[in-house]
Amino acid sequence: MSTESPRTSRRTNAGPRAAARNRAALLAAAREIFAQHGAHAPLNAVARRAGVGQGSLYRHFPDRVALVVALFEEQVVTVEQRAAEPDVTLADLLGLITRHAMESVVSIDLASSRPEERPDPRLVDLRARVVDVLAPHLDDAVAAGSVPPGTTVEDVLLGVELVAAGLTRRAAADRPAFAARAWALIGFEVTPDA
Incomplete structure (x- = not known):
């Protein structure tokens, strides 16, 4: 029986599938954010809309x-x-x-x-x-x-x-x-x- 609570258990890395999903989510979010606010909209808004961290954003799109x-x-x-x-x-x-x-x-x-x-x-x-x-x-x-x-x-x-x-x-x-x-x-x- 595990003594870890759901809060303390580690997330498992979903690997390449998550990377592909995250990239697709980032592109969809960028389309929406840029359509609403222009190409100079904050990139953190794109990451937030995609439901990923900024680290994930910059791994896929360095700038x-x-x-x-x-x-x-x-x-x-x-x-x-x-x-x-x-x-x-x-x-x-x-x-x-x-x-x-x-x-x-x-x-x-x-x-x-x-x-x-x-x-x-x-x-x-x-x-x-x-x-x-x-x-x-x-x-x-x-x-x-x-x-x-x-x-x-x-x-x-x-x-x-x-x-x-x-x-x-x-x-x-x-x-x-x-x-x-x-x-x-x-x-x-x-x-x-x-």
Whole structure:
């Protein structure tokens, strides 16, 4: 019979399963916290929301940039997966990117106008992946006449940046209508992906 009370018994280390769960919880919490308070929200709020200690946060993400990069990576992967679907259009991809911007203000940096202004090469790499995904769909949109000739991927990413910046100043309920209007003003028919 054990003499240890439940308070004094040691927790068992759940190992890699806990690490994966904690990482997923931290990413989910970061999306929520950053959506509510911006990318400069306190990281201890992210750890608290995830239900883990700050030590766990810093084991997975040694700094804010590492956490933001992980969020971008998730978003880029979903855009790449969507781009691989048959008959997907540039407008479909921009709708998905717009939804990401509505859900997480850190998405604004994804479309920053100049890669050389990014201090972290991981962000440059993620941006390059987005360019690679959008370029062939932009060519198709130009050929179909839905985008003016001469439109570049940089123009499209500038549009993403402008729309995303405007979204940060809108209530969550107003963001879909605002995004559609903003895209229309710059000549694109984009509906935020649901």
